[in-house]
Amino acid sequence: MNNFIFENKTKVYFGKGGVKEYLGCLLDHYGDTVMLAYGGGSIKRNGVYDEVMGILNAKGKRVVEFSGIMSNPTYAKAQEGAKLARENHVDLILAVGGGSVSDCCKVISAQAKMDEDIWELENTKHTFPTEFIPLGTIVTVFGTGSEMNNGAVITHEGKKIKGALWGAQADFAFLDPSYTLSVPMKQVISGAFDTLSHAMETYFGKPDENNLSDDINEAVMRSVIRNIRVLLTDPENYDARSELAWASAMAENGVLKIGKVTDFQCHMIEHQLGAYTNCNHGAGLAVIHPVLYRHICKSGTARFARWAQNVWGIASKGSDDETASAGVEALAAFIKEIGLPTTFAELGIPADTDFRAIADSTNITAGCCKKLTHDEIYDILCECK
Ligand code: NZQ
Numbered sequence: 001m002n003n004f005i006f007e008n009k010t011k012v013y014f015g016k017g018g019v020k021e022y023l024g025c026l027l028d029h030y031g032d033t034v035m036l037a038y039g040g041g042s043i044k045r046n047g048v049y050d051e052v053m054g055i056l057n058a059k060g061k062r063v064v065e066f067s068g069i070m071s072n073p074t075y076a077k078a079q080e081g082a083k084l085a086r087e088n089h090v091d092l093i094l095a096v097g098g099g100s101v102s103d104c105c106k107v108i109s110a111q112a113k114m115d116e117d118i119w120e121l122e123n124t125k126h127t128f129p130t131e132f133i134p135l136g137t138i139v140t141v142f143g144t145g146s147e148m149n150n151g152a153v154i155t156h157e158g159k160k161i162k163g164a165l166w167g168a169q170a171d172f173a174f175l176d177p178s179y180t181l182s183v184p185m186k187q188v189i190s191g192a193f194d195t196l197s198h199a200m201e202t203y204f205g206k207p208d209e210n211n212l213s214d215d216i217n218e219a220v221m222r223s224v225i226r227n228i229r230v231l232l233t234d235p236e237n238y239d240a241r242s243e244l245a246w247a248s249a250m251a252e253n254g255v256l257k258i259g260k261v262t263d264f265q266c267h268m269i270e271h272q273l274g275a276y277t278n279c280n281h282g283a284g285l286a287v288i289h290p291v292l293y294r295h296i297c298k299s300g301t302a303r304f305a306r307w308a309q310n311v312w313g314i315a316s317k318g319s320d321d322e323t324a325s326a327g328v329e330a331l332a333a334f335i336k337e338i339g340l341p342t343t344f345a346e347l348g349i350p351a352d353t354d355f356r357a358i359a360d361s362t363n364i365t366a367g368c369c370k371k372l373t374h375d376e377i378y379d380i381l382c383e384c385k
């Protein structure tokens with residue numbers, strides 16, 4: 001295993017009723033002004049807004065609302081939020097929503113504390129913010145794991161780049177699986193697939209000899225696959241929703257990455273696809289993953305074969321090559337089984353999309369079994385059509 005330093009500062013309140021029980025006391029630790037940030041309004045329809053607002057009012061907080069954070073949040077939206085937070089001397093940002101709200105708020109939290117443009121700071125000077133407005137999250141849809149890390153995925157529309165910014169990490173996060181009951185099933189499944197993707201992208205990183213991180217990872221992957229299947233037959237199942245909620249955090253809170261170098265190449269491709277098409281993140285990953293893995297599995301047959309056996313329950317075939325391929329096809333069949341798109345056409349992405357530009361603007365990273373070229377990424381994208 002590689003050397004590592006590990007810390008995760010987010011205090012997690014997991015389970016039904018957590019907000020009602022603990023949010024009020026937590027608020028006592030922060031100043032008077034709270035920015036309540038959310039998305040397009042689902043929290044107003046499912047009662048979460050009223051619940052949170054009731055607690056904020058009972059604590060006498062001055063509430064600054066910041067709404068309309070879109071899926072695949074834009075840099076402009078984060079800047080709008082930072083301006084509002086700065087003008088109102090916000091003491092705590094409360095992000096209520098999914099990965100998009102959480103990510104946008106991480107950037108708001110950092111940008112509000114400095115004059116320099118965060119995109120330039122990180123991408124040109126390669127330095128990172130050090131001061132933040134405290135952040136807490138209340139997760140209403142799971143998958144990204146954004147609630148337990150400091151990564152924010154932001155679309156810069158002007159530059160046509162969807163990429164990571166490093167912002168605040170939440171001080172506390174409420175993970176109440178019952179909040180997900182109002183999420184459309186399509187989104188529940190695409191979120192869960194995002195979790196599976198995070199686990200896979202980590203698992204195929206280096207080193208690939210046996211280690212504890214990968215053993216835990218296999219358990220996470222099996223759990224996600226099993227619980228997606230449970231939810232599809234029993235949509236209200238609280239236990240399955242709980243397992244998926246915790247798996248979402250586990251896949252991106254750093255535990256599975258301990259001692260590993262990862263490349264998240266599928267994510268890099270999907271993010272640029274998102275920059276050009278604004279597609280749903282988990283659904284985009286679902287289309288790309290099997291095609292990508294067909295391209296790279298011959299460069300990591302032993303690892304893919306282990307995954308096929310330990311995650312997909314495939315009996316060893318004549319050779320690692322065959323077992324590895326059977327694993328990739330099991331993933332492809334699973335994606336079909338759970339109703340996620342298998343082609344860009346199904347995802348609503350037109351065939352004349354500028355895949356060359358998407359490929360050329362994709363970050364090439366190398367932590368997995370094969371370092372791709374832009375041409376190979378272009379081929380992969382074309383095969384996804
Ligand atoms: O905007 P509202 O009205 O709230 O509706 C949202 C949105 O339309 C809806 N929703 C959320 N909670 C709901 C609900 N609808 C009904 N009931 C509820 N309880 O769900 C839709 C999707 O929400 P969104 O936050 O966009 O989804 P997700 O959590 O999948 O986040 C996607 C974003 O996260 C980024 C993605 O790239 C994408 O931009 N990611 C962030 C990561 C991170 N920070 O660690 C890692 C990921 O790999 C990913 O890239």
Ligand code: ZN
Pocket residue numbers: 144194195197198267281
């Ligand atoms: Zn993801």
